[in-house]
Amino acid sequence: MTNPQMVMYEEEFNQIQAIVDRLVKEANARVVFIIDKNGQLIAASGDTEQIDTTSLASLTAGNIAATGGMAKLLRESEFTTQFHEGEQSNIHIQLVGNRVILVVIFDNKTSLGLVRLRVKKASEELNRIFEALLQKVQDPARETPFAEITDDDIDNLFND
Template identity: 55%
Template sequence: MASMDLVLYEEEIHLLEEVLQRLRHDSNARAVFLIDKYGQQMASEGEIENFDTTSLASLTAGNVAATDSLARLIGEREFSVLFHEGERDHIHISIVGKRAILLVIFDERSSLGLVRLRVKRASGEFDKIFETMAEKAVAGAPRPGSAPTPFSEITDDDIDALFSD
């Protein structure tokens, strides 16, 4: 089960954030989020203070998971893009690097066409970053700040302290 863990180091977060920043700027979006398929937020850029980002991440992952199942029910592998249109704000959701979800929130300052175009370009960059991450994980290469892991030193007292009300 350990192999399923997602570990993000600072260098990787910075790379992901750079792409997100560019995407937000180029697409004129209100906010952009990178979310793990299991519902955890990995990185974000833009007007994030206006959103409940934890709920957004969880509901987006639920939405994608439900839509994936719907796709399989009709014989599709997945629906790679989802679009929700509101009166003022709209949401564009796509899968990047097989394991992450890219969420773009935009309003009348942008357009669906522009968002789609910019998302396509950013997706290629995310794919490359995730591929490199996967290769490093398989190779088990030592990572800066990764050894020894701070968790191997967790004591029973540390754990108990979390639960002392």
């Protein structure tokens, strides 16, 4: 496989969650979330109940993939930042370490400048955490839930 497995543990999750919680406050944003490049939601903070985060995660990943495709055609490695401006809401999308995507949704209570500033700082911190997480995941001695799973367990999932 070209990409290593994405795994999330409690320790790293708590660190990541602390960063997104803080980013919501410091950037005065409505919602902040982090997704992987395949569209899986990793963490979210803010007013998430009003938003279909699963759908948004998949579409954002599609968007990043499409933008990455355009970059490749222009011989750029990536376009790391995207900004979409609406009447009520704006979305700031930042690729972090070419691995995960940091999404900030905000309204007119804040400014693009502030969001960019806070995102920059958060990105650096997130990058370090995901680097460390990747090291941990690649450790051949790590435990996985799959060792215990039997073929019967898989069959049982489909007996309905």
